[in-house]
Amino acid sequence: MLDVPWTRRASPVALRILQWSAELRQPLIPKLERRDHTLSAAEKAVLEQMSSRLTTFGPGEDMVCEGDRPTNSTLLLEGWASRYVTLADGRRQILALHISGDFVDLHSFPLKLMDHSVGAITACKVALVPHAVLEEITQSQPHLTRLLWLSTLIDAAILRQWLVGAGQRSAEENLAHRFCELYSRLQVTGLAGEGRFELPLTQEELGDTVGISAVHTNRVLQQLKGRGLVTWRNRVVTIENWTGLAELAGFDPTYLNLTDEPR
Amino acid sequence: MLDVPWTRRASPVALRILQWSAELRQPLIPKLERRDHTLSAAEKAVLEQMSSRLTTFGPGEDMVCEGDRPTNSTLLLEGWASRYVTLADGRRQILALHISGDFVDLHSFPLKLMDHSVGAITACKVALVPHAVLEEITQSQPHLTRLLWLSTLIDAAILRQWLVGAGQRSAEENLAHRFCELYSRLQVTGLAGEGRFELPLTQEELGDTVGISAVHTNRVLQQLKGRGLVTWRNRVVTIENWTGLAELAGFDPTYLNLTDEPR
DNA sequence: CGAGGTCTTGAAGACGATCAACAAACGTGG
DNA sequence: CCACGTTTGTTGATCGTCTTCAAGACCTCG
Numbered sequence: 001m002l003d004v005p006w007t008r009r010a011s012p013v014a015l016r017i018l019q020w021s022a023e024l025r026q027p028l029i030p031k032l033e034r035r036d037h038t039l040s041a042a043e044k045a046v047l048e049q050m051s052s053r054l055t056t057f058g059p060g061e062d063m064v065c066e067g068d069r070p071t072n073s074t075l076l077l078e079g080w081a082s083r084y085v086t087l088a089d090g091r092r093q094i095l096a097l098h099i100s101g102d103f104v105d106l107h108s109f110p111l112k113l114m115d116h117s118v119g120a121i122t123a124c125k126v127a128l129v130p131h132a133v134l135e136e137i138t139q140s141q142p143h144l145t146r147l148l149w150l151s152t153l154i155d156a157a158i159l160r161q162w163l164v165g166a167g168q169r170s171a172e173e174n175l176a177h178r179f180c181e182l183y184s185r186l187q188v189t190g191l192a193g194e195g196r197f198e199l200p201l202t203q204e205e206l207g208d209t210v211g212i213s214a215v216h217t218n219r220v221l222q223q224l225k226g227r228g229l230v231t232w233r234n235r236v237v238t239i240e241n242w243t244g245l246a247e248l249a250g251f252d253p254t255y256l257n258l259t260d261e262p263r
Numbered sequence: 264m265l266d267v268p269w270t271r272r273a274s275p276v277a278l279r280i281l282q283w284s285a286e287l288r289q290p291l292i293p294k295l296e297r298r299d300h301t302l303s304a305a306e307k308a309v310l311e312q313m314s315s316r317l318t319t320f321g322p323g324e325d326m327v328c329e330g331d332r333p334t335n336s337t338l339l340l341e342g343w344a345s346r347y348v349t350l351a352d353g354r355r356q357i358l359a360l361h362i363s364g365d366f367v368d369l370h371s372f373p374l375k376l377m378d379h380s381v382g383a384i385t386a387c388k389v390a391l392v393p394h395a396v397l398e399e400i401t402q403s404q405p406h407l408t409r410l411l412w413l414s415t416l417i418d419a420a421i422l423r424q425w426l427v428g429a430g431q432r433s434a435e436e437n438l439a440h441r442f443c444e445l446y447s448r449l450q451v452t453g454l455a456g457e458g459r460f461e462l463p464l465t466q467e468e469l470g471d472t473v474g475i476s477a478v479h480t481n482r483v484l485q486q487l488k489g490r491g492l493v494t495w496r497n498r499v500v501t502i503e504n505w506t507g508l509a510e511l512a513g514f515d516p517t518y519l520n521l522t523d524e525p526r
Numbered sequence: 527c528g529a530g531g532t533c534t535t536g537a538a539g540a541c542g543a544t545c546a547a548c549a550a551a552c553g554t555g556g
Numbered sequence: 557c558c559a560c561g562t563t564t565g566t567t568g569a570t571c572g573t574c575t576t577c578a579a580g581a582c583c584t585c586g
Contacts, residue, residue: 091431110526142402147373163358163422166426168355204565218565263375465531481533
């Protein structure tokens with residue numbers, strides 16, 4: 001327990017700078033447009049030129065660590081990442097799961113000092129956006145600024161649901177809720193198929209997401225499978241009965257803000 | 264259990280509009296200046312003229328309900344309020360506790376649709392800030408916009424710690440952490456005395472904050488008292504041993520962002 | 527003074543943690 | 557491509573934390 005496998009700092013970023021390749025679209029744009037389609041061409045251009053530096057992280061590497069004062073924010077282009085906190089005795093709480101199109105530490109721009117870490121779960125490709133550029137956006141792009149603000153608020157809304165889960169829901173309800181949420185979010189970026197999606201976590205990681213042990217996670221997963229609601233094999237989650245799963249979880253997607261509004 | 268006492272909508276706001284009185288300062292300004300002292304006189308003026316309408320809410324009344332589409336955001340001037348979610352079977356999770364100077368639903372400006380409710384715990388005095396005014400601020404006041412953004416991000420940082428508590432900390436650690444946090448926050452607005460502050464909650468409410476039952480809350484409070492760390496009598500919390508309390512809780516105030524930085 | 531809410535205490539039981547051991551999958555180097 | 561070591565998953569048993577139910581004391585406010 002005192003041996004803490006998490007928190008492995010990545011090797012120097014400068015060594016692994018990549019070039020944008022043609023097929024690598026900016027996944028933030030569809031995410032924002034889903035919430036407000038009135039993005040102008042000029043605004044899209046700003047988003048596309050926000051970053052001049054791409055990098056990769058290997059599985060388990062930290063992108064940012066608690067206590068850091070980042071000068072960039074990290075936009076996830078490919079892969080899965082998590083925000084997490086480690087307590088003194090090694091207990092870990094995962095605070096968020098991030099997928100393509102998520103700004104994993106946009107909040108470090110106003111907050112300055114990281115109060116938690118962000119680690120790559122799978123291999124990740126990311127774009128680094130200098131805080132100076134974000135500052136410029138807040139100076140000259142009020143609409144974009146509101147949308148960036150929005151994006152951090154959606155993170156917070158998800159966080160609220162996680163707190164409801166950890167505080168009130170049973171482990172079974174909570175895992176069901178997590179599956180509903182991930183499926184809904186992955187659909188936005190086209191990363192979920194027909195009732196199925198890839199979930200490249202260990203059971204221990206998923207458990208640290210809801211606040212239960214790896215052993216219990218395993219048992220609850222079997223319960224959910226036994227009820228014919230979801231199965232998870234070979235990193236692939238298959239939702240067998242969406243209605244039943246959502247009902248068990250008490251899932252209401254409102255908090256994901258998937259509606260198109262002027263913002 | 265199916266009888267849900269929470270969620271009582273307030274009577275029409277229009278009936279209870281008040282006037283600013285001279286001694287009622289804008290408590291948001293010190294809160295923001297604590298994080299960035301470079302607020303210009305012009306910016307302070309904007310903050311002071313943000314709202315033309317004051318209102319009050321009685322204890323237990325809801326300021327905003329889940330599903331609402333507010334056209335104002337609510338700045339708390341006096342009293343205590345909470346954000347909360349009620350599940351179908353009556354379980355309640357409190358998501359945040361708000362005190363003077365807090366913008367209880369600033370996030371409803373970018374988010375539009377409320378995914379939870381905000382209720383007055385004690386009698387509350389609030390200022391209503393039209394979303395149109397906030398929109399104007401985002402158009403013409405980039406620095407203020409960043410500070411408003413910041414304020415929602417501090418809420419999110421607190422939320423993260425609550426999730427860590429609900430997910431990983433024991434009930435005792437978690438309540439200790441809550442006391443440390445509230446004391447630190449109340450100090451900023453001058454609402455805490457020497458190792459003591461008023462906490463006008465019921466034990467049930469405090470329990471719904473950390474995700475434990477009222478009965479267990481009571482027992483854990485006795486444990487904390489037995490260890491000589493904190494006592495709570497007549498709505499007043501007295502911290503008997505700050506170091507011990509903070510140590511038990513694993514409290515690190517970084518996440519409250521109490522440092523003065525250019526933002 | 528009475529009534530409803532809040533606090534307190536006891537007892538029983540559920541949910542999830544922990545410990546331990548083994549099986550399966552993965553990946554790395556030979 | 558196989559062998560091996562390490563990580564991940566699975567299962568059983570025991571234990572502790574917290575829940576629930578119930579009843580009584582206390583307190584506050586009309």
